Amino acid sequence: MKAHEYRTDAWIQxxxxxxxxxxxxxxxxxxxxxxxxxxxLVIVGGIGCSSRxxxxxxxxxxxxxxxxxxxxxxxxxxANPELTVIVSAGDGDILGIGAAxxxxxxxxxxxxxxxxxxxxxxxxxxxxxxPTLPSGVKLRAMNYPNPHEALNPLLLAFSCGYTFIxxxxxxxxxxxxEILLEAIRHRGSALVDILQPCVTYNNMMTKEWIxxxxxxxxxxxxxxxxxxxxxxxxxxxxxxxxxxxTFEKRIEKFEVDLESLIRKKxxxx
Amino acid sequence: xxxxLSIAIGGFQGxxxxxxxxxxxxxxAIKGHEVFGSREYHSNIVGAHSYYHIRVGGxxxxxxxxxxxxxxxxxVFTHFRNLRKKAVLVCDKGSLEKKASEIPSMSRELKSRIxxxxxxxxxxxxxxxxxxxxxxxxxxELIGKLxxxxxxxxxxxxxxxxxxxxxxxxYLLGLDESTIRKAVEKQFQSPEINLAAxxxxxxxxxxxxxxxxxxxxxxxxxxxxxxxxVALSKLFSRIEFMSFYPIxxxxxxxxxxxxxxxxxxxxxxxxxxxxIGMTLGASIAGLRAAVTTSGPGVSLMNEMIxxxxxxxxxxxxxxxxxxxxSTGIATRTGQQDLLHAIFSGHGDPFKAVIASGDHEExxxxxxxxxxxxxxxxxxVVHLLDKYIASSLAxxxxxxxxxxxxxxxxxxxxNYLRYMITEDGISPFLPVGMATMIVSSLEHNEYGFASExxxxxxxxxxxxxxxxxxxxxxxxxxxxxxxxxxNAEMTIISFGSTKNAILEAIEQSEFHTKFIQLRILWPFPxxxxxxxxxxxxxxxxxxxxxxxxxxxxxxxxxxRKLNARPIYVNEVHRAIEEALSGRRExxxxxxx
Numbered sequence: 001m002k003a004h005e006y007r008t009d010a011w012i013q014x015x016x017x018x019x020x021x022x023x024x025x026x027x028x029x030x031x032x033x034x035x036x037x038x039x040x041l042v043i044v045g046g047i048g049c050s051s052r053x054x055x056x057x058x059x060x061x062x063x064x065x066x067x068x069x070x071x072x073x074x075x076x077x078x079a080n081p082e083l084t085v086i087v088s089a090g091d092g093d094i095l096g097i098g099a100a101x102x103x104x105x106x107x108x109x110x111x112x113x114x115x116x117x118x119x120x121x122x123x124x125x126x127x128x129x130x131p132t133l134p135s136g137v138k139l140r141a142m143n144y145p146n147p148h149e150a151l152n153p154l155l156l157a158f159s160c161g162y163t164f165i166x167x168x169x170x171x172x173x174x175x176x177x178e179i180l181l182e183a184i185r186h187r188g189s190a191l192v193d194i195l196q197p198c199v200t201y202n203n204m205m206t207k208e209w210i211x212x213x214x215x216x217x218x219x220x221x222x223x224x225x226x227x228x229x230x231x232x233x234x235x236x237x238x239x240x241x242x243x244x245x246t247f248e249k250r251i252e253k254f255e256v257d258l259e260s261l262i263r264k265k266x267x268x269x
Numbered sequence: 270x271x272x273x274l275s276i277a278i279g280g281f282q283g284x285x286x287x288x289x290x291x292x293x294x295x296x297x298a299i300k301g302h303e304v305f306g307s308r309e310y311h312s313n314i315v316g317a318h319s320y321y322h323i324r325v326g327g328x329x330x331x332x333x334x335x336x337x338x339x340x341x342x343x344x345v346f347t348h349f350r351n352l353r354k355k356a357v358l359v360c361d362k363g364s365l366e367k368k369a370s371e372i373p374s375m376s377r378e379l380k381s382r383i384x385x386x387x388x389x390x391x392x393x394x395x396x397x398x399x400x401x402x403x404x405x406x407x408x409x410e411l412i413g414k415l416x417x418x419x420x421x422x423x424x425x426x427x428x429x430x431x432x433x434x435x436x437x438x439x440y441l442l443g444l445d446e447s448t449i450r451k452a453v454e455k456q457f458q459s460p461e462i463n464l465a466a467x468x469x470x471x472x473x474x475x476x477x478x479x480x481x482x483x484x485x486x487x488x489x490x491x492x493x494x495x496x497x498x499v500a501l502s503k504l505f506s507r508i509e510f511m512s513f514y515p516i517x518x519x520x521x522x523x524x525x526x527x528x529x530x531x532x533x534x535x536x537x538x539x540x541x542x543x544x545i546g547m548t549l550g551a552s553i554a555g556l557r558a559a560v561t562t563s564g565p566g567v568s569l570m571n572e573m574i575x576x577x578x579x580x581x582x583x584x585x586x587x588x589x590x591x592x593x594x595s596t597g598i599a600t601r602t603g604q605q606d607l608l609h610a611i612f613s614g615h616g617d618p619f620k621a622v623i624a625s626g627d628h629e630e631x632x633x634x635x636x637x638x639x640x641x642x643x644x645x646x647x648x649v650v651h652l653l654d655k656y657i658a659s660s661l662a663x664x665x666x667x668x669x670x671x672x673x674x675x676x677x678x679x680x681x682x683n684y685l686r687y688m689i690t691e692d693g694i695s696p697f698l699p700v701g702m703a704t705m706i707v708s709s710l711e712h713n714e715y716g717f718a719s720e721x722x723x724x725x726x727x728x729x730x731x732x733x734x735x736x737x738x739x740x741x742x743x744x745x746x747x748x749x750x751x752x753x754x755n756a757e758m759t760i761i762s763f764g765s766t767k768n769a770i771l772e773a774i775e776q777s778e779f780h781t782k783f784i785q786l787r788i789l790w791p792f793p794x795x796x797x798x799x800x801x802x803x804x805x806x807x808x809x810x811x812x813x814x815x816x817x818x819x820x821x822x823x824x825x826x827x828r829k830l831n832a833r834p835i836y837v838n839e840v841h842r843a844i845e846e847a848l849s850g851r852r853e854x855x856x857x858x859x860x
Contacts, residue, residue, distance in 0.1 A: 010717050038704045044550075047709075054708075055717055060700035062553060062707040063718070064546070065576050071543040075550020075558075076700060078534050079510060083554070083701050101546075104539035256531030258504055262491060262666060267295045267455060269487035 003032040010055040019170035019196020020050055023117060026173045027088070028057055030180040036084050044073040046089035046098060049124045050117030053088045067098030070105050073112050081111070081248050084184060091118040092130040095153060099131070106160025108247040109188045115180075116153060116191065117170075119198040120205050127201030140203045154228040154239055157191040164190035165228075165240040169214055171196075171207065175236070182238060188246050195234070210234070270483045272302050273326035274442065276336045277351070277860075278435060279344025281374065283315035285431030286340070288456055290321025293435060294661045296444055296452035297325045298492055301485030305329065305768075307660040307834060309860075312517070312599045316374055318343045320860070328627065328662065329768035331837040332858050338438035340408075340430055342367040342392055343375050346383060347860045354400045357480075359438040361408040365393030404477065406437055411469055418465050429466035437470040443482035446471055491666050495657035496522035498628045498664055499587060502635035503559060504529060506672040510551035510558040512536045512544040517599045518658035519561040519589045526561075541566035545573040549582050553707055555699030557639055557675050559585035564593050564606045567613055567650075574614035574648050578732070580707045581687065581695070583642035583649075585635075590654040590764075592832035601832035602656035604764050604808040608815070610650040611790045617729075619736040621645070621743065622790035624652040626767025630787070631657060632668040637746070639672055645739050646697055652789065654808075656765045656834045677702060685714040689727060693734030740791040747793035752782035757801040758844060761823075763789060763813055766806055766835050773840035781844060786813070796820045804847040806856075808835060825852050833859030 006028040014020045031041055041059035045051030047066035054061035060083075064072045069087045077085040087094075094102050094116050105112060120139075122128040127141030131151050138145040157165045164186040168176040176194065183190040195214070197207050217237035221227045224239045278293060280286045290306050297304040305324045311317035324330050333353040339345045342364035352358060368391050369375060369383045387395050396403060411433055416423045436449045449467055454460050493501065500522045503511070511533060513523035527535040534551070538544035545560045552558040562570065567588055577584050590606045592598040597605075610622045621641050625631035634651055642649040677698050684703035688695040695714075700707065706716030711728060713719050752774045760770055763786040774781040784795050795817075802824040805814045814826045825847035829835050839856040846854045 008717075040701055042700050052718070054706060058704050060702070060704055061716075062550075062580075062700065063709050063716075065572055065709050068542060068546045068573065068576075071538070071546025072550040072553070074536075074543075075510065075512070075547035075552075076554045077550075078536065078547070079551040079554035079556045080699070080701050100539050101543055104543065251534060253530075253532045253534075256504070256529050258501070258529075258669075261501065261529055262669075265493055265497070266489050266491045266666075267298045267452075268489050269299050269301060 001032055001035065001038070003028045006032060006038065006058045008056055008058055012056055013052060014049060015200050017199040018049070019119060019198070020053065020117060022170035022173050022176065023115065023194055023196065024053055024056055026176040026180055027053070027115070029173070029177045030184060031057070031084070033181060034184060040083050042073070042076055042083050042085045044069045044076070044085060044087050046093035048090040048093050048122065050088060050090045051093065067093050067096070068101065069093070070098060070101035070112070070114065074105065074108070074110050077110050077112055078248060078251070086113045086115065086184070088115045089117065090122070090130070091116050091120065091132045091153070092122045095131040095151060095156070102156070103160045105189050106157055106162040109161060109163055109244050110247045111187055111189070113183050113190045113192065116193045117196055118153065118193050119196045119202055121198050121201045123198050123201055137204060139201060141201055152228065153191065153193045158225070158228065158240060161189070162191050163188035163242050163244050164238070166191065166238045167193045167195065167234070167236050169195050169210060169236055175216065179238065186241065188244055270485070271326050272482055272485070274324070274335045275331050275333065276323040276325070276338070276442070277320050277334050277348050278323070278338040278438070279318060279320035279348060280340030280431060281315070281343070282310055282313050282317045282319040284340055285428060286319045286321055289431040289435040290323065291661060292432070292452045292456050293321065293323050293439060294492060295455055296439055296448050297323070298490045298663060299451050300444060300448050300482060301487040302326060303328065303663070305660065305662050307656060309833070310600050318347055318374065320344065320348070327772055327837070329772050329837050330834055336438060336442055338434050339364065340434045343372050345392055346372065346375060347379065349396065349399065351860060352399070352401060355402055357402045357404065357438065357441055358396070359404045359406065359434060359441065362405040363408070365391060365396070365405065367392050404437070404441060404474065406434065406473060408433070411473060414469050415462070415466050418469065419462050421462065426462055429463050432463045432466045433470040436467040437474045440471050440474055441477060441479045443480035490663040492661055492663050493628060494521065494659055494661055495628050495631060495653060496659070497525050498632050499635055499653065500526035500529070502632040502669060504531070504533065505669040506636050506639050507557060507674055508533050508559055509556035510534045510548060511560065512538050512547045513561050514538050514541045514544045514566060516563045516566050518591060518655045519563050519566070519587065521658060522561050522587065522589070541569040542573060545570040545584070545586070549573060549577055549584055552582050552584050553700050555675060555677060557643070559587060559639070561587040561589070563589045563591050564609065565596065567606065567609060571613050571615065574620070575616055575618055576709050577648040578614055578618050578620065579709050581646040582707070583646050585638040585642050585649050585651060587651045587653065589658045590652065598832045600655065602654050602765070602808065602834055603832055604654060605812070607652070607763070607789060607809065607812040610652050613650065614648070617732070619732055620647055620790065621649045621739055621788065622652055623649065624764045624787060624789050625657065626764060626785055628657065628662040628664050629668050632664060636670065636672050641739065641742065643675060644742070645694065645735055647735065647739070652764060654765050686716045687712060687714045687728070687731070689714060689731055692738045693731045694738065736791065743788045743791070747786070747788040748795055749785045749787060750782060750798055751785070753780045754782070755800050756780045756782035758804055758848060759784060759799045759801055760804045760806060760844070761786065761795070761813065761817060762806040766808070769835045769837045770806060770840050772837045773844065777841065777844055779844055779848060792816055792819070794820045802847055804843060806835065806840065806843055825854060827854040827856055829856040831857050831859060
């Protein structure tokens with residue numbers, strides 16, 4: 001199926017110039033290139049602008065609630081491992097309200113892909129600081145400079161056990177698609193942290209601001225921890241990849257004889 | 270011949286009280302008697318007082334106690350006031366020297382109540398004033414004897430103290446040695462030390478005056494805790510996915526299911542939100558799925574319950590109520606989550622709430638819950654409580670039955686997940702079988718988000734029609750009526766109060782009937798069933814009474830608020846007080 005055949009007839013409600021468009025295009029191209037049957041493609045969204053992506057790609061998709069895309073996606077994948085299950089949600093959704101699930105997913109290494117639409121803000125609620133926004137920054141709609149420190153999604157993912165960790169940029173659709181292809185091909189929990197401007201509420205991390213700082217890694221770096229923590233410039237690409245047993249494979253199934261269980265619990269005179 | 274006994278076995282947590290209770294229950298079952306055992310314990314790993322309350326000849330607990338087997342002084346201090354005259358009290362000789370103030374684990378409240386009533390005196394001095402059949406055992410000496418007999422150090426055989434005390438007590442009540450031995454053998458994988466303990470204990474009490482327990486109807490009995498019964502019924506019902514987060518008392522059910530899961534996928538989640546989230550995910554993908562938890566867990570699950578309503582996802586939520594609010598008393602019982610269960614989830618949270626009265630009903634209700642959840646594509650809360658969870662009861666094997674697997678037939682290319690239909694129910698396909706959007710947002714028939722007012726109204730009406738269909742489906746099962754048709758009093762209750770009420774109305778000198786509500790939501794109209802005065806009995810502040818106000822006038826509300834189960838004798842008291850015109854009764858027995 002061609003990428004455009006994954007389009008739906010829903011009107012896309014993102015602001016003109018939103019980074020989500022780049023992610024949408026790259027994701028459609030990636031699933032098209034991988035020839036994923038839309039019936040077997042499950043995009044699971046949380047809540048927020050980015051999570052609306054579930055309406056814009058043909059699939060067997062699920063729109064959940066704020067912060068909880070990962071648990072629902074986990075249940076779907078464990079129930080039917082044949083499906084390609086992709087979580088697509090914002091930085092506030094996954095790293096703020098849903099952080100516990102982001103942590104647990106790494107520990108499980110379920111074969112799920114987590115795409116964080118990382119624009120440093122809560123867009124749909126009109127511009128509050130997200131967990132990735134550095135402290136001291138005051139964006140357009142904030143009442144005061146951010147008193148919280150930012151968390152580093154890549155380092156967090158590494159410490160939780162994610163077996164694929166990458167960072168990408170929404171407007172570099174081709175490079176983003178390449179990374180998405182690798183993430184989807186990977187067997188295990190994969191994080192792709194996708195930087196994107198929020199043209200309406202993030203007046204600091206603009207397209208220009210991001211593009212001045214980013215550069216691409218050449219292959220997977222040996223000193224990936226240093227690369228993950230680099231601050232002045234922002235490296236993009238795959239930082240870390242390893243093979244580990246997935247949770248699906250760690251689940252033991254066996255035959256159970258309920259009658260013998262009943263006998264064990266039966267007393268005879 | 271019917272034997273009627275109420276027995277408590279007490280000791281410190283970690284001292285084998287649960288094992289002792291299980292042995293006792295099995296011993297009476299082997300002897301052929303109806304028997305029921307309830308476990309009371311602290312939220313504590315080791316050291317706090319714990320006891321097993323056993324009823325022989327009935328399915329409910331009653332006071333006073335006919336016997337107390339006390340493995341430590343605290344057990345006597347805790348329960349002696351519940352003993353009837355001439356009751357059997359088996360305790361350690363050393364306990365008699367103890368004063369309440371000397372027992373660090375005992376609550377200061379109980380200490381001060383005892384001191385206020387008896388002064389600062391020893392247990393022996395208190396017991397002297399009571400008319401009891403007191404049997405003291407030299408426990409330390411007996412453990413020494415056991416150590417010599419089995420040639421093991423004292424430290425490794427002292428655990429058998431529970432079996433010693435128990436077997437002495439059961440023997441004095443009139444059970445024969447071979448029955449006791451059989452029950453002990455059933456309990457332990459290698460019972461040698463414990464069998465030696467039985468022998469030493471029985472030697473010690475040989476020749477003492479003892480009761481008589483004739484044979485009952487000897488036949489096989491399947492004995493399960495409520496948690497085991499529910500887990501087993503889920504397995505029989507072909508559950509395919511279960512997730513949970515550790516919480517008392519639901520963990521016992523979850524772990525039993527996990528241990529015997531077979532091909533069922535079980536996942537311990539990072540929190541209750543994830544537990545229900547994963548379960549919903551599995552159900553979206555077509556598996557029969559349930560989550561098990563307690564009140565605090567449902568608090569966390571609320572938003573997900575609402576998602577299940579809006580996105581029309583079948584799910585069974587097994588809710589084991591415990592004493593609350595907040596953490597409350599995590600290991601004690603209560604019925605405080607009735608309104609919480611009904612109204613859990615924001616925004617017209619259409620769902621079914623089913624309450625089971627005992628183990629056998631719980632087994633049937635597991636199947637009913639799955640069936641309703643899947644037929645109507647909505648959440649079903651199966652309401653149970655800690656009293657049922659941890660009590661042992663005999664159940665009929667035939668209560669367990671399989672449920673056909675969830676099946677889906679591939680539909681046309683243009684699948685509509687939320688197709689508008691006459692009864693509101695759209696054909697269900699799991700993700701992976703068609704393109705669709707399962708959506709938490711208000712949506713059109715395909716699942717696309719929409720805020721259109723006409724569509725919104727249609728979708729609300731669709732969900733309302735489903736709820737009406739649910740009401741139709743459960744109309745026949747909503748409640749059970751027991752007792753006399755033209756009674757002078759109608760008792761209304763739900764959940765685990767059932768058997769205490771049934772026994773009481775059977776014995777009562779008054780003409781009474783009992784309406785047991787089985788389906789609590791949609792709430793049934795029972796106004797046609799009522800005769801005489803109306804007495805509502807519940808273990809909460811009056812939540813059922815609140816709901817009943819919509820269909821009948823209530824004359825009296827009897828509440829139990831002390832986080833202990835309701836006893837048969839308390840039901841008698843409630844009936845008498847209600848008939849005498851009291852509007853409110855607080856039932857407060859139990860230790």
